[in-house]
Structures are given as C-alpha cells and as structure tokens.
Amino acid sequence: MPTYLTKRGATYYFRRVIPDDLRPAFGGKRELTFSLGTKDRAEASKLCRAAAVQSDKELDAARAMIASPSADGAKLADAAPIDREAYAAAAFAALQRKRDAAFSAGDLPTFDAEARENLELYQAMLDGGDNLGLSLAQVEAMQRANKALLTGDGAAVLAAAATVSRERKQAVAKPDTPMLPELIDKWAAEKQPKARSVDMWRRTCAMFYAVNGEKPVGAITKADVLAFKTRLIAEGKAPATVDSRLNHLRSLFRFAVENDIIATDPAASVKAPPAKRAKEARLPYDADALKAVFGSAIYTKGERPNRGAGEAAYWLPLLALYTGARLGELGQLRPKDIVQEVYQDAEDEDRKAWVIRIVEDEGDGLTLKNASSNRRVPIHQALIDLGFLRYVDAARDKGQARIFPDLKPDRYGSVTGNWTKWFGYHLREVCGVSDKRITFHSFRHSFKHYARACGLDKAVNDAITGHEGGDVADQYGGLEYPLPPLVEGMARYRVPGFALPPPPASLR
Template sequence: MCTYLAKRGATYYFRRAIPVELRPAFGGRAEFMLSLRSKDRAEAKLRIPAHTTETDKLLADAMRSLAGKPASKPVPPMSPTQIERERSRWEAEQQQADYVADELFAADMEAEKLGPIMDALSDGKEPEGSPADIARAGRLAVLHEREKAGADIAALHARYGQSARASVGETQAVECEPATDSGLYLNKDILDRWATERGVVPKGKDTHKAVAEWFYARTERKPVERITRQDVLAFKDKLLAEGQSVANTNMKLSRLRTLLGWAYQNDLAPANVAEGISVKVADSGKGKRLPFALDELQAIFASPIYANGERPKGGKGEAAYWLPLLGLFTGARLEEIGQLRVTDVQRREYPDQDGEMLAGWFLHITESTDERGQANRIKNAASERLVPLHPELERLGFIAYIEKLKDQQGRVFPDLVPNVYGRLTAKWGEWFGPYMRTVCGITDKRKVFHSFRHTFKDYTRRAKMPEGIQRQLMGHAGKDVADDYGSGYDLHSLGEAMASYRVPGLVIGKA
C-alpha cells in the first residue's frame, strides 16, 4: 500500500503522482507535493489520510471534467532545452516549497517555546511573559490553530497549479476571494461564536469584547469581512498616539488578531488582516519575569507574617503564610495552589526500586468539580499532576494545618473568595504585590508571585534534577514526541527528586 510519504531534507511531504491523462487538468503537473510541516515521521503520517481523501476528490473531479472532451493530440517530445527548462522550474518550485516548509517548522518550534503564552491567549486568560514574547505568541497562535484545523487542505484547491509564493502571507493574498457581506461584527457575532466554540471564560470574553469596541471606536464600525489591514494599522497608530504603552498596545492587537483569526479560519473573512502587526520592542527582556535572589527570599520569609505571626486582612488568613511557601517549594502556579481542596492533599503509597513500599504526601493538581460544585481549573493537559510535598513544608507544619481544618471536604484556604471570573487568588495577588514592595522592600516590578516558579526552576537545575522530572513537577508539556510515551516518572522518582531540592542559605521559622 502506498503511503504517499516523502522526505526532502529533514521535512516530510505528502507526495502523490497524477495520472498522465489527468495532468492537463492540473496545469501539466506530474504530482501533488504538499509539506506535512513536520520533521517527525510518526506525526507526519497522521496527516496523510486527510490529504489522501482530498486528492482523491480532486482526481475524481478532474476525471469527470475530462470525460466528455475529445482526446487531446499526442504531446510531442520535448527538446533538450525544454527538458532543462522544465527541470530548472521544478527544482526552483521545490526549493521554494522547502523554504516555506522550514519556515513553518521553525514557527512550530517557536510555538512550542511560547506554548504557555499561546494557551493563555487562546483561553482568554492574562498571559505571563515579556511583551515581545506575548506579541510573537499572538502571531503564532493563528498559524498553529490553522494547521491543526487542516487549513492547508482547504487551500489545496486554490493553491494547486500555482507556483509556491515567497511567503504564506503572499499566498493568502492571492488565494482569498472576498467573502459576501455577512453583517457579522467583531464585538458581538464573532465574539459570541468564538467564545462558545473555545469555551472561553467570562473574563476572557469581556477583555476581547473591550478590545473589539476599542477598535471600532478608533476606526470605523464595519462587518468583519470588510475590515482591512489599513484599519488595523490605523488602530495601532492611534493607540500609541493616545499614550498606550507598547505592552498594552501589543496585548490589544493580540486579542484583535485572535478574533480576526477565528473569523478567517471559519470562512467569515477573506484573511486575518491583523496577522504580523505588532509594535516591536527594543528591549525584549525588559518585562521578563525574574526569579527571586536569596536576599529577596529572606526578606519575604523574615517579614512580619513569618517572624511575628501577623495575618494581614488582604492576605486572607493562613493563605498569607502558606501560598508563598508552596510557590517556592512546589513551583506550582498561584491559582493551582489557591484552589486546592483538602482532598487534593493525599497520602500515597508507592514501591521503591527494590519493591519495598513507601508512603508520602502529594498535592494532586487536577481539573475537576467535586460534589459541592467546587471547580478546579488547570492550564492544559500537562498541568494535571501529582507533586510530592517537600520535607520543608512538612517540617513547617503544612500537614498539621490541613488536619486541623474544620471542613475536611472544603478548600485548603477557605478565606479565598473568587472574583467575578471565578479566580480564587485574584484579590490575594492584588494584596501580595504591594506587600512585597512596601513591607519586604522588593521594588523590581519584574519580581511577582510567578517569580517563585522561576526560582523553583533555578534551584531544580542546581540540584541537577533531570529535565523531564522538572517539567513533570511544574506541569510543563514535553519537548518532543518521545515525552508523550509512557505515563511519566513514577512517584518514587518524583519524591527522591523533590527531596534533593534545596534553597541554600534560606532560613524559615515555623508558623
């Protein structure tokens, strides 16, 4: 059975010969040749069936269109000059196809790097990252989603018989036919359909609606298919002229790009006219979140909450004490910790390498809704995990605190109250930032609660913890296909690795 799998360089292609008698219907081409946009054989093979089905249809259509026509005259043999010209043309087209494929693969690799930001943008959440990374992630999100949706199949009809263009953008400009006036507007029709399809949380929908209304207020209110690239450029210029920061401008452009991209993917607009439009950031590292230095950690854990047992009102009781500690000794995200239920703190038994049974405490970070309707949300599939409780947390009394809670079916931090969007730690985060700046003296705005996650990553490296275990503990997706095999590291390996984690020089007193 023919698999139609071919490889040029490191990239895999779908390659299928066109019968001689049908080639006139395809401009004389001898074969279908379409990049599978992958350098992994297994992944590339998964994309072949869709291309096979589509080319079957194209061949059947060509056969029907030629059936009633008189047989064409025999094609005279080509001269050596014609053969050389045809060969040169074919090689040029293949080189261009390889170039485009490599660009797309490079985009995929960058998308993997920027995956967490892309996830946040797709879910309508506030992303964490530098303005430059957020801007790049917004551009890549549309390309990545189009590929997953099989947009290359839909483009095959328009693309076939034409030479490869210098860029994806040029191809789109040539292929796209103006859509009929649907009367669909960004801030209502497109927004509602996008939010429903993607399951966007209310906050995400509200922030995207606000941007759509900003856009209309500064350009012209028109249906989505009539919005032009000049409109988006004018919007960008007006935001900057009004004094919006580069970061805020790029955020608004990213959200606008998401809505326009969804409309394009669903054939409601001729193109995503916002693709590639952003404000370039001169210093891409300026807004990057940074890990805490040792003296800053000492300032936090020697502050009145830890030294004097104070519990500020904004700190929501014991959450003020435990959330920073859990951030430092688990590397988990703030909301992942804040939404923990008592039942998520679990005593697990597991065998060591010799089969001897051991037991330890773990935090079960998962997305679920319990019998009371208490819902936990996580960022993505890789975020669901068991995290061993660090011995320092046990020493400081975390398990004792859990066991004393009156409601053993409720939240670990019952004083945290969800905001209008359901985030339990939103208000707590608003308190912690000023507490760090004023009480702890940490004035660098790149140091936030998320810096505990960066700090955890730094110290896991110092402990020479295997990269795969680091990713599993932190809820990061694997780097390659091999990481998707098996069920991950066993509890014994995770527990040993966590026990090796140290923050040398840091002294924390018991509550």
C-alpha cells in the same frame, strides 16, 4: 481669554468645550479634557496656556476639515474623524490659506518659523512627549501637513486623501457586516470562551474603536490594525501586551473569515514588536527578595491581612517556593489532595511519601492549564517541618472543602483572582520589592532555577512543575510518572542562603 483650567482633587486639568458644529470631527466628544500632570497652580497655568494654543490649532483643523471639500468632492466631515490622510489634507489646506494670508501681510518668515516649530513639537509628541489632548492619528496628520507645506509636497498629501476616500467608498459598498461587539457575541456563542476572555476581547475592541472610530467589520482595513498597533506602542505597552491585543483581533477576524462574514483577515500580517526573552521578562527571587517577603510581619509577627485570606497569606508563597506550582493550582487545593503514597525504592523496599496531587476536577470546579499539569508533587521536608501536614489535618477535621477557605473567588470564578491583586500590593508596598519582573509567578521560576542549581534532572524538574517538553517521551508524565525520582529530586532541592520563617503560632 478663558484659561480652561480646572482642578480635580489636587491635580490640575485642561478642559475646553468643543463647539457643537465641530463635534463630528471629534467623534461626538463634547470637551477636550486631559490632566496637566501637576498640582502646582503656576506650572499648571503655564501648561494650560500652551494647551490652549494647541487646541486652537486643533479646532482650526477640524473647522477646515468640515468646511473644505476633499479632492473627490466629498465633504471631509463625512470621513472618520481620525482618518490620517483626510485629516492631513484638511490641515494642509488650512495651512495654505494661513500662509497665503501671511504672504499678503508681508509676514511670511514668521509663519514659516512657526510651521517649523510646530513640526518639532509634533515630533516631540510622537517621541513620547505630552500630546496635549491630540490623538496619535491627529499628531501624525498635523506633522505630515506641516512637513508637506514646508517641502512643497502638498500634492502627495491630497492624492493620498483621494485614495483613502475611494477605499472607504468601496468598503461601505460591501454587504452589511456586524460591528465588533456583535461579532464578539457570535464568536463567544460558538467558541464558548471563559467570561474573563470575553471581557478582555471587548476591552480590546473598545480600544480599537477609540483609535479608528466605530465601523463594521467589513470596513476595517490593515491600515486600521496598524494604527491600533502604533497607538499601543506609543502608549508604552510591552511587546507581549501588544501581541496579546492583536491576537484578540486576529481570533475575531479569523472567525469572521471562517463564517464568510469577511473575505480576508486584515490583521493577519500585522506583527507585534519582538518580545523580550523570557529570562529578561521574569526573574526568580534572589536572596534579598526572599528576605523581604519572608521577613514581613506575616511571618515574624503572625499578622494576617484581611485581603490576604487568613493562612493563605502565610502558606501560598512557601508552597510556591517549595513546589513550583502555579498560584491557581495551589489556591484550589482540597484536603483530599494531600495524600501519603507507598512506593518501592531501588532495593525494592516499601517507602512512604507525602504528596500533593494537583488534578483537574470539573465537578469540583478544579481547572488546570493543560493535561501535563495533572501530577504529583512530593511535599518538601521544609514544609513538613513548618507544620503544613498538621494544618491540612486541621482543615480535614473541620470538614473544609478547600485548604484555604478564606480565598474568595473573583467575578470570573478564579479562586485566587482577588488574592493575587493583594499579593502584588503586599510585594511592592509592604515588602519593598520594586522590580516588576518579580511577581508571585516568579516563585515558579525560582523553583526551576534552584532545582537546576541542585542538579535535578530536567525530566524530573518538568514532572514536578507540570512542564511538557518537546520530546515525545516528555508526554508520559503527569500522575503516572514514577514516584521514586520525584521524591529523590525533592529531597535534593534547597534554596541557598534561605532561612525558613517560624511556623504559624497555632502549629508550634
């Protein structure tokens, strides 16, 4: 008996060639290949034997699906390979034949015991165990077939397959509709989304087809969308991720409805699991996390990692902590965005304050999340003490277009797209901050948190960070928000227990 055991690098894999005549049942795949998740040969051999037995069952089910007619006379081989109902009906028919053979041989108790063991195995797979290369649809179908055999409910399985077959025929009978990639092209041509969004939508549709098989938009049903959602949940995707993927589909299906490509949106009523509360999903930096980041060699030894983009590695975390600004807003700053403004205090005396003007400028490639993001942020004295203004003056004297010229845009044009990947690695692997709820964006949460602790008025807090509340009055902010309360609020802001790192050597 072949072992089907192979090795990639140090890890062992199961690899079995699918016979040519069975490949239609596997969407054209040539092999069953998956990682055994171990580098130990003895353990890999044991897992491989179990996988081989399971793959025998999978191939038997596929062979039965191709050879056996469905309830309405159509070949199950013509059905989509991951059609749960058709797959379950074919598997049930194959199990019936095996049970009849076992009965004739006087070995029915052994067969029933094996069927019960298989039922427990499939449930373990659905509960998050190793699926041994089976798709979620196949596991669910095999579980249903085994359960129907043991409970005598085979008629329901066969009836369900007949219903699905009729629905498929009706869907195929509809006028021709585009495939999802073609629909994305039409949607992108009209909506003009960013290139990053188009790529995300394409990845979602590729994932959707991997679960449901390639089919035109008019043939996609709510059951397909539910199957996609179930797969995402089974893979451990966060509720927000599931919701995002479903929203990608909804936007495409809504577009198709608006343009009379389909009559109804099959994803309209499909909901993602409840999302975690925001404060549970993202944490502010506590004292230990701040110490880990600002105690790294970047701040203590003057190191400047190549991927950290020079001085951006030093300044961006500090700016985020003391402004609450988004990473993209800080990365695109220009020397001319740092200005000194004059205002009048409560005694009508002229005062001056250094501010960061966070603005949108299409001509210069500066973009913001929304209109309320246009704003002025007073520069905290801590940043001034570290030499930030001198750093900006040096950039201005050199004629730099941006304050952080070493930031290299990613393929979507995001000036901080590559940098944020470096910071994620630096935060986890170098600084040792392992809690995934703490990210660079947590600096923004930290500012809001510590500003509230310092007693800053909510309106001032929102004006500094560019948040728009639900009140109509909150909309009158941005660049026109009065400067005195912003300056006074920033003067009150402090991070308890946080000791500033030393300034860069060039600014001391």
